[in-house]
Amino acid sequence: MSYRRIHFLISAHGSPTSLAAIDFACGFAQGIGAALDVSLPQVDVKAPQNWIAGKMMAGIAKDIEDTISAKRTELKEYLKQKCEAAGVGLSISSVTIDWPGGAPSLATLGRTSDLCLLGLTRSPVADIAEVEPWLFSTGRPCLLYPDTRTEAYSMDTAVIAWDMSRSAARAVGDALPLLKGAKSVQVLVGRGEKAIESSRPAASLVSYLSAHGISAAVDEFDVSGQKIGDALLARATHHKADLLVMGAFGHSRLREFVLGGATRRILDASSIPLLMSH
Structure with a gap:
C-alpha cells in the first residue's frame, strides 16, 4: 500500500493557508512519490438580500472578493513554482464557494484521494470547526500541518x-x-x-x-x-x-x-x- 493521490486544500480567505504548509505539501508529495490534487476555491462574497443593506454592502463585498482573489493568485503561483521545482505532479480543481458559508461542501472533493492534507492555522480568526467536515465526512485519513511549524518535511x-x-x-x-x-x-x-x-x-x-x-x-x-x-x-x-x-x-x-x-x-x-x- 502507498499513497499516490493527495488532496490538498488551500484557502485564500478567512485564515489563508500558509506558505510553510505549501512547502510541506510539496516536500511530502515529493518524499513519497505522490501527486497533489489541489482545491483552491474562488470565493463569491454574498451581500445581504435586503435592498438597502445590499446596495450599501455591494462595494464592500467587491473589495473583499478582490482581496481574496489576489491572495488566491499569490498562493497558486507559489504552489506551481514549488511543485515544478520538486518535480511533483499537480492538478488544481476549479470550484467556487459562497462566503460566508460553503466550506463544508468542499470535503467531498477528498473522497477519491488516498489522503487529505490541510494547513492547520493558528491565527486569531482561525476556526478549527472547518477541519471537522474533512475528518468526519471524507472517509479518508487527514494530514494536518500546523502553520506555526517551519521545519522542512521529515519523517524520522x-x-x-x-x-x-x-x-x-x-x-x-x-x-x-x-x-x-x-x-x-x-x-x-x-x-x-x-x-x-x-x-x-x-x-x-x-x-x-x-x-x-x-x-x-x-x-x-x-x-x-x-x-x-x-x-x-x-x-x-x-x-x-x-x-x-x-x-x-x-x-x-x-x-x-x-x-x-x-x-x-x-x-x-x-x-x-x-x-x-x-
Whole structure:
C-alpha cells in the first residue's frame, strides 16, 4: 500500500493557508512519490438580500472578493513554482464557494484521494470547526500541518497515540505507508485518564506493526491529572516527533460531528503534523 493521490486544500480567505504548509505539501508529495490534487476555491462574497443593506454592502463585498482573489493568485503561483521545482505532479480543481458559508461542501472533493492534507492555522480568526467536515465526512485519513511549524518535511520519528479504540486502529492502518518510512516509531499509551482493558495494551499493536516490517517501541506514561491531549503532546515533543498518528474522536449532534475534548485540544495546540482518522 502507498499513497499516490493527495488532496490538498488551500484557502485564500478567512485564515489563508500558509506558505510553510505549501512547502510541506510539496516536500511530502515529493518524499513519497505522490501527486497533489489541489482545491483552491474562488470565493463569491454574498451581500445581504435586503435592498438597502445590499446596495450599501455591494462595494464592500467587491473589495473583499478582490482581496481574496489576489491572495488566491499569490498562493497558486507559489504552489506551481514549488511543485515544478520538486518535480511533483499537480492538478488544481476549479470550484467556487459562497462566503460566508460553503466550506463544508468542499470535503467531498477528498473522497477519491488516498489522503487529505490541510494547513492547520493558528491565527486569531482561525476556526478549527472547518477541519471537522474533512475528518468526519471524507472517509479518508487527514494530514494536518500546523502553520506555526517551519521545519522542512521529515519523517524520522513517528508516534502513535494508542488507546485500543476503533478510531486509533483506523488511524494506524491508514498511516502504514508513513510508518514504514519512519526511522523510529513510538507507541504512546497514557495511563490514568481512562480505563484500558488490558495490562499490555500495546502488545498486539507492536506485533501487528512488526508483521508489516515496522519496529516499534512502547512508551507508557502516567497522565497524572493532566488532560490527555496535553500529556500526549508532551510525550510527542519529548520524542522529537515529526508526526503524531491518532484517531479523531467526535460525537454526533443533529447529523453534525462535534470534536471530542482530546481531539480538539491537540488540534488547538499541536506544533507537530498530525495524521488523524475517524
